[in-house]
Amino acid sequence: MISLYNEDKVILANFVIRKLRILPNSCISPCSELEYRSIIAMGFGYDPKTNEYKVVRVYSDNKMKESNFPPQRRAEVYSLSLDSWKVIDDVAWEVCFRLCFHLQRYWNGAYYWFGCASDHHREVIALFDMTSEVFHYMTLPESFCKFPGQ
Numbered sequence: 001m002i003s004l005y006n007e008d009k010v011i012l013a014n015f016v017i018r019k020l021r022i023l024p025n026s027c028i029s030p031c032s033e034l035e036y037r038s039i040i041a042m043g044f045g046y047d048p049k050t051n052e053y054k055v056v057r058v059y060s061d062n063k064m065k066e067s068n069f070p071p072q073r074r075a076e077v078y079s080l081s082l083d084s085w086k087v088i089d090d091v092a093w094e095v096c097f098r099l100c101f102h103l104q105r106y107w108n109g110a111y112y113w114f115g116c117a118s119d120h121h122r123e124v125i126a127l128f129d130m131t132s133e134v135f136h137y138m139t140l141p142e143s144f145c146k147f148p149g150q
Contacts, residue, residue: 027085028074043111047130053080056128077133091135
């Protein structure tokens with residue numbers, strides 16, 4: 001199963017059984033909570049404890065880019081069995097997610113993104129645990145972030 005998405009729609013596709021599911025609209029209203037929202041991270045995975053597929057999506061308010069304030073972020077998780085989204089209050093606020101496809105993965109009940117700390121001085125791995133529905137992050141060792149010649 002794979003997920004396809006743009007700013008407004010998410011489609012889950014299972015090519016083996018030839019089925020598509022268009023997910024319901026976000027539960028985060030762009031007008032009331034994030035005026036100029038954009039997706040900054042998204043992941044699709046499986047919760048082995050509940051035998052359920054989930055989609056996690058993190059939004060950022062683009063309007064904040066022009067100010068000195070950190071961007072407002074909101075997250076939501078979709079449950080395939082409930083066919084609905086719910087807001088996740090615990091977002092990895094300190095992380096600037098990198099949207100490169102090759103730097104994000106689902107593994108062993110969690111979805112992982114490569115990113116940097118909001119101070120842009122530390123590389124991190126952010127993860128969303130599909131069972132507890134909580135974000136975590138860990139700082140990478142400084143030696144990992146240095147390249148030859150630096």
